[in-house]
Amino acid sequence: MPEPAQRHLDEGTPGVGERTRRALAQRVRETREARAQGKPAGGHPEIDLKVFELTRIAVARIDRDPSLVRIGLENIERSIRQQGGYVPPCHAEWKALIETRPWSELRALLLENSDEGQRHRSNHPFMGLVTAAEREAIYGKDRFAESGQPPT
Numbered sequence: 001m002p003e004p005a006q007r008h009l010d011e012g013t014p015g016v017g018e019r020t021r022r023a024l025a026q027r028v029r030e031t032r033e034a035r036a037q038g039k040p041a042g043g044h045p046e047i048d049l050k051v052f053e054l055t056r057i058a059v060a061r062i063d064r065d066p067s068l069v070r071i072g073l074e075n076i077e078r079s080i081r082q083q084g085g086y087v088p089p090c091h092a093e094w095k096a097l098i099e100t101r102p103w104s105e106l107r108a109l110l111l112e113n114s115d116e117g118q119r120h121r122s123n124h125p126f127m128g129l130v131t132a133a134e135r136e137a138i139y140g141k142d143r144f145a146e147s148g149q150p151p152t
Contacts, residue, residue, distance in 0.1 A: 038113060051121050053138050055110050058126040066103050072125035073098050079125075090123040098125075 030045055062068045076091045087095075097106060109120045
């Protein structure tokens with residue numbers, strides 16, 4: 001099945017102008033190049049790559065100490081309490097994954113080089129295992145300049 005952007009190009013979607021077609025074609029090229037280089041590919045390649053690097057740090061910490069997986073459940077439970085019991089679908093999915101799958105499978109999901117892997121990385125509950133200094137090193141110091149808030 002072709003990528004969504006490629007389908008729009010192939011099918012000549014009505015209402016899609018030439019400028020949008022060029023942007024879609026560029027996205028398809030960037031996605032294919034990233035995948036060919038073994039890098040994560042998604043809608044926002046630079047951000048996805050940075051999230052991938054942060055995720056690799058969290059994964060390495062859990063590899064060294066698998067008991068840290070519990071932090072993911074603790075983060076989900078704290079978020080649910082803070083939201084008055086509301087369970088976002090991504091939290092429900094991650095809670096079920098953590099409770100039913102071994103670390104080796106969770107690790108594979110987080111590091112998978114696919115759109116599904118990127119989806120899992122985009123909302124996993126392990127980012128608290130990455131220090132502020134590590135986030136700053138990957139995102140850069142200027143990312144939070146507008147708010148004046150350091151990364152947490």
